[in-house]
Amino acid sequence: MSVDLNEQYDKIFRYCYFKLRNRTVAEDITQETFLRFLEMQNRGNSIVKEMHYLYTIAGNLCADEFRKKQTEELTDNIPDDKDHEDDILTNVALGSAMKKLSAEDRELIMLRYVNEVPVNVLSKLYGISRFTMSRRLRKILSFLKNEFNGEEGYHEEERIKESHSGVL
Amino acid sequence: MKKNGLKKAIRESFEFPEPVRKTKFLRAQGIPAEEEHRRQFIPLPLRITAAAAACALAIGVWNIGRQPAVGRHDANKSDIITSEEAGVNDITTSGADGVIATTAERPGITDTTQTTAITELTSSASAAITTVRDTSQIPASAATTAMNDISYQTSTSASAVSRPAVRTTVTSAYAGNVTTSANQGPQNVTTTTTIIISDIDKEVAEYERSIAMKKFLASAAAAASLVNIVPTGVQAAYVPPEFDQYYLEFVFPALESGEISPDVNNDGVFDRYDICDFWAYFLGRDTMITPEEKEVVRSRGDVEGDGAVRMNDFVVLEQYYLYKNGIIPEDFNMYSYPDNNGDITMDSYRFTEDLKNTAIEKDLIYQFTADLIEKENISLDFNENGKADEYDLLEYQMYIYSKFSDPFNDDAAKALVPLTDSTWENCDALHSKCFFDSRSEDTLFKYYIYNYGFDAATVNYIKFYDHMEELLSAVPDKDAANEMRKGMVLIDLPAAYAATGREIALEADMAEQDEDRQYKLDRMHDENYEADLAAACEEFEQKMLAGQTAPPDVNMDGTITIADYEAVMDYSSDLQAKRNAYNSANLTVSVWEHIDTELDLNGDGVSGDMLDLQIVEYIVTKYTQTTDVDINALLQAYNDAHSGTVSTDVSEAVTAIKQIRYLESITGSSVKRSGDADNNDEIKMNDVVLVMQSIADPGKYQLSEWGEFNADMNNTGDGITVMDALEIQKTLLEIEE
Numbered sequence: 001m002s003v004d005l006n007e008q009y010d011k012i013f014r015y016c017y018f019k020l021r022n023r024t025v026a027e028d029i030t031q032e033t034f035l036r037f038l039e040m041q042n043r044g045n046s047i048v049k050e051m052h053y054l055y056t057i058a059g060n061l062c063a064d065e066f067r068k069k070q071t072e073e074l075t076d077n078i079p080d081d082k083d084h085e086d087d088i089l090t091n092v093a094l095g096s097a098m099k100k101l102s103a104e105d106r107e108l109i110m111l112r113y114v115n116e117v118p119v120n121v122l123s124k125l126y127g128i129s130r131f132t133m134s135r136r137l138r139k140i141l142s143f144l145k146n147e148f149n150g151e152e153g154y155h156e157e158e159r160i161k162e163s164h165s166g167v168l
Numbered sequence: 169m170k171k172n173g174l175k176k177a178i179r180e181s182f183e184f185p186e187p188v189r190k191t192k193f194l195r196a197q198g199i200p201a202e203e204e205h206r207r208q209f210i211p212l213p214l215r216i217t218a219a220a221a222a223c224a225l226a227i228g229v230w231n232i233g234r235q236p237a238v239g240r241h242d243a244n245k246s247d248i249i250t251s252e253e254a255g256v257n258d259i260t261t262s263g264a265d266g267v268i269a270t271t272a273e274r275p276g277i278t279d280t281t282q283t284t285a286i287t288e289l290t291s292s293a294s295a296a297i298t299t300v301r302d303t304s305q306i307p308a309s310a311a312t313t314a315m316n317d318i319s320y321q322t323s324t325s326a327s328a329v330s331r332p333a334v335r336t337t338v339t340s341a342y343a344g345n346v347t348t349s350a351n352q353g354p355q356n357v358t359t360t361t362t363i364i365i366s367d368i369d370k371e372v373a374e375y376e377r378s379i380a381m382k383k384f385l386a387s388a389a390a391a392a393s394l395v396n397i398v399p400t401g402v403q404a405a406y407v408p409p410e411f412d413q414y415y416l417e418f419v420f421p422a423l424e425s426g427e428i429s430p431d432v433n434n435d436g437v438f439d440r441y442d443i444c445d446f447w448a449y450f451l452g453r454d455t456m457i458t459p460e461e462k463e464v465v466r467s468r469g470d471v472e473g474d475g476a477v478r479m480n481d482f483v484v485l486e487q488y489y490l491y492k493n494g495i496i497p498e499d500f501n502m503y504s505y506p507d508n509n510g511d512i513t514m515d516s517y518r519f520t521e522d523l524k525n526t527a528i529e530k531d532l533i534y535q536f537t538a539d540l541i542e543k544e545n546i547s548l549d550f551n552e553n554g555k556a557d558e559y560d561l562l563e564y565q566m567y568i569y570s571k572f573s574d575p576f577n578d579d580a581a582k583a584l585v586p587l588t589d590s591t592w593e594n595c596d597a598l599h600s601k602c603f604f605d606s607r608s609e610d611t612l613f614k615y616y617i618y619n620y621g622f623d624a625a626t627v628n629y630i631k632f633y634d635h636m637e638e639l640l641s642a643v644p645d646k647d648a649a650n651e652m653r654k655g656m657v658l659i660d661l662p663a664a665y666a667a668t669g670r671e672i673a674l675e676a677d678m679a680e681q682d683e684d685r686q687y688k689l690d691r692m693h694d695e696n697y698e699a700d701l702a703a704a705c706e707e708f709e710q711k712m713l714a715g716q717t718a719p720p721d722v723n724m725d726g727t728i729t730i731a732d733y734e735a736v737m738d739y740s741s742d743l744q745a746k747r748n749a750y751n752s753a754n755l756t757v758s759v760w761e762h763i764d765t766e767l768d769l770n771g772d773g774v775s776g777d778m779l780d781l782q783i784v785e786y787i788v789t790k791y792t793q794t795t796d797v798d799i800n801a802l803l804q805a806y807n808d809a810h811s812g813t814v815s816t817d818v819s820e821a822v823t824a825i826k827q828i829r830y831l832e833s834i835t836g837s838s839v840k841r842s843g844d845a846d847n848n849d850e851i852k853m854n855d856v857v858l859v860m861q862s863i864a865d866p867g868k869y870q871l872s873e874w875g876e877f878n879a880d881m882n883n884t885g886d887g888i889t890v891m892d893a894l895e896i897q898k899t900l901l902e903i904e905e
Contacts, residue, residue: 018184039480060451114179120671123607124528127606130607130610131665135660135664142660144178
C-alpha cells in the first residue's frame with residue numbers, strides 16, 4: 001500500500017515550513033520533494049518506506065536550502081528579533097516549554113505528534129533504534145509535562161505571594 | 169496533565185499556514201489517479217458486503233440503546249407542568265423524577281413522525297443534549313437543553329433516528345440547573361415555554377451515558393466488522409524480503425552480464441565508491457565528487473537503460489551492490505568515504521546512513537546478524553546464567569545505551585549500568601562485529617522472537633523492573649546503584665523496552681497468539697442483555713453499599729472518579745481496535761491487565777466484559793454525582809477491612825453506613841442486607857450465633873459497624889433483634905417468605 005500523497009503533501013509542507021520558516025520556499029521544497037519522489041517510480045512499496053523516502057528527501061533539500069542561505073551575501077533585510085516559534089505555536093505555555101528543548105527534539109515532537117510519523121520511520125530518519133526513539137520521545141514528553149507542572153506551580157506560588165503582598 | 173492530554177495539546181498547539189499550490193501541483197502530477205489505485209486494495213464487492221453488514225449490525229445495536237438501560241425509569245413522582253400552545257391541543261411537559269417529558273397531541277393526527285437528534289458524546293464526555301423536533305406538528309420547533317457542567321465537554325451533532333410515537337422525551341445529563349426551552353415556529357406556535365428544573369435525576373444521566381456508550385460501541389462494532397473480513401497474514405517464521413522482481417529478472421542480470429556497466433565512475437571496478445559517487449551526484453554533494461567525476465557519472469549513469477539518468481538509477485545500483493556483495497561492515501564505516509580534501513564530513517556519515525537504510529529495508533543487516541550469531545556460534549546468554557532469555561536482551565539494551573552515552577570511555581559508560589564485567593564483555597563481543605548497526609538492539613530482539621518464540625510474558629515490563637532491581641541490588645556500592653537507578657540510562661528503560669518489544673512483535677506478525685477478546689463486547693448482543701444488566705447493576709450496587717465488594721477502582725488510583733469510567737471506555741476502544749495491554753491507546757499495562765483479568769463485577773467468570781464495563785459506568789456516573797454517599801469512603805472502608813490488618817479507625821465505615829442510611833431515608837427504600845454479621849464475606853451459621861450472642865451478652869459479644877449493618881435483615885432500620893437471626897437462618901436455608 002502506498003502513502004496518501006494528498007495527506008503527505010500537507011505534512012511535508014509543515015515539516016519544511018517548520019525547518020525553514022518561509023512559506024514560499026517551504027512550498028517550493030515540498031514540490032521538489034514530491035517531484036523527486038515521483039521520479040523514483042518506486043511507489044507501491046510499504047508506507048513506512050515511502051514515508052522514509054519523503055522525509056529523507058525533504059530533509060536533505062531543507063538542509064541544502066539552509067546551507068544556501070548561510071552562504072548568501074548580506075542584504076539590506078535586517079532580521080527582526082521576532083521569535084518564529086511563536087508563529088506556529090499557539091499555546092503560550094507549551095511554546096515556552098518547547099523553547100527549552102533542543103532543535104532536534106522540537107522537530108521530533110512536531111514530526112511525531114503533529115505529522116504523526118510512525119516511530120519506526122522516525123528511527124530510520126534519525127539513525128537510531130526504535131527502542132531508543134521510543135525512550136527519547138517519552139523523555140521529551142516527560143520533560144514537557146514537568147515544565148507544564150512547574151509552570152503551574154510557579155504561577156500558583158506567584159499568586160500566593162501577590163495576595164500576601166496585597167495584604168501587607 | 170496526563171501524557172495523552174499533553175500529546176493532544178501539542179497537536180492542537182501547532183498552527184501551520186496552508187500550502188497554496190497543492191491542488192494544482194498534485195493534479196499536474198496525476199495524484200488523483202494514484203489515490204484511485206490506492207483505494208482499490210479491497211475489492212469493491214467485498215467492501216459493499218462489509219458496509220452492508222456493518223450498517224445492519226450498527227442499526228441492531230442502536231436499537232438496543234432505545235430501551236431504558238437498566239429498568240429504573242418507571243417511577244414518576246415529580247411535578248407536572250402543563251402549558252398550552254396555539255395549534256396544538258395538548259402539550260404536556262412533565263418532570264418525572266427528574267425526567268422531563270414533553271407530549272404534544274393534535275386532533276386527527278395520530279400517526280406522526282418525529283425526529284430526535286441526539287448529540288453524541290465524545291469518549292471522555294459525559295453529558296448529552298437532546299433536541300426534539302416534531303416535524304409534523306411543530307414545523308420549526310426546537311427544544312434545547314442547556315446544561316451547567318463545567319467538567320465535561322460535548323461534541324457536535326450526531327445522527328437522527330425516527331420514532332413512531334408522538335411522545336418526546338427531552339433529557340439532560342448531570343448536575344446543575346437545566347433550562348429547557350421550546351422555541352416554536354411561526355405557523356402553529358405562539359408561545360415559548362421555559363421550564364427550569366433545579367433537581368435533575370441522576371438516572372437520566374446514566375441512561376444517556378448508557379445510550380452513548382452503546383452507540384459508540386455500535387459504530388465501533390461496525391468498524392471492527394469491516395476490519396475482520398480483511399484477511400490478515402499469519403507469519404510464524406522469518407521470511408526474508410525480496411528485491412523487486414523487475415530488478416531481479418531484467419536489471420540485475422543485465423548488470424551482471426556486463427550488458428550495462430555498473431562502474432559508473434569508470435575507475436575499472438564496481439565497488440562502494442561507485443555508489444557513493446552516484447549518491448553525491450544526485451544529492452549535489454559537491455564536496456564528495458569532483459566536476460570531472462560528475463561528468464563521468466552523468467554519461468554512464470543510465471543503469472536502467474531508459475535513456476535518462478534519474479534517481480531511480482541510483483536506487484537500482486545501490487540495491488544491486490547490496491544484492492551482489494551482501495553486508496560488508498567496512499561499507500558502512502564513514503571513515504571509508506573522505507571528501508575531495510581527504511576529510512571526513514557529515515556527508516560521509518550521511519552516505520553510510522543512506523546505504524544502511526537500504527540494507528535495513530531489505531533486511532540484509534538482520535540476516536547478517538543472524539548469520540553471525542549462528543555461524544560464529546555467538547551466545548545470547550550475555551549474563552552467563554545458563555539461559556539465553558529476554559533478560560539478556562534487556563542487559564544488552566543497557567549496554568547499548570550506556571555505550572552510546574559515553575562512546576569513548578568504557579569505564580564511564582560502565583558506571584551507568586549495573587552490568588557485570590563479563591556481561592559487558594559478551595555484549596561488546598557481539599557489538600564489535602556489527603558496530604555499524606546503530607539499531608542492533610532492534611535486530612537482536614527480532615532475532616530472539618523469531619528463534620525463541622514470543623508470548624506476552626516476553627515483554628512483561630514488571631518483571632524487567634524486578635530484574636533491573638536485582639541487578640542494582642548486586643552492585644556493592646549502594647550510592648552508585650542509586651545513581652544508576654536515577655540515571656538517564658536506566659530510568660524508564662523496562663517500560664520502554666516492553667512496549668517497543670511488543671510493537672516489533674506485532675509488526676512481525678508474532679502477536680497472533682493474542683487472545684481474541686471480541687466475545688467480551690459481544691455480550692451486548694445477548695437476547696436478555698438489558699435484563700441481565702439491570703440485575704447485575706442492582707446486585708453489585710447492593711453488595712457495594714453493604715461493604716461486601718469494593719467500588720470499582722478501575723485505574724487503581726485509590727479513588728473513584730470519572731477517570732475510572734474513562735478507563736473502561738478506553739479498554740473497550742482497545743478491544744474494538746484489537747489492541748492489547750502493550751499497545752493500548754491510553755491505558756497503562758497494569759490498568760489494562762487489571763480490567764482484563766480482575767474486573768469481574770458480576771461474578772460470571774469473565775473479567776472486563778460488557779456487563780462489567782457497564783456496571784462501572786452505572787456506579788461511577790451515579791456516585792460521582794451524588795453527595796449523599798461518599799463512594800471513596802466506601803472504598804477506603806472496604807480496603808481497610810480487607811487489607812489483612814485490623815483498622816483502628818472505624819470512622820470511615822461509620823461515615824459510609826451513615827450515608828447509606830441517609831440515602832435510604834430519602835429514597836424510602838432500603839439496601840438489602842446480606843446477613844454477614846461477622847463481615848467475613850461468608851454467610852454461615854456462625855453469623856446467626858453471633859447475632860444471638862450479641863443480643864444475649866452485649867458486654868462480651870459485639871458486632872462491628874459493618875456487621876451490625878449487614879445483620880439488620882428483618883425490618884431493616886429497627887436495630888438488631890432475634891428476628892434478624894431468624895432471617896439470616898432463613899437465608900441460609902433458602903427459605904423464602
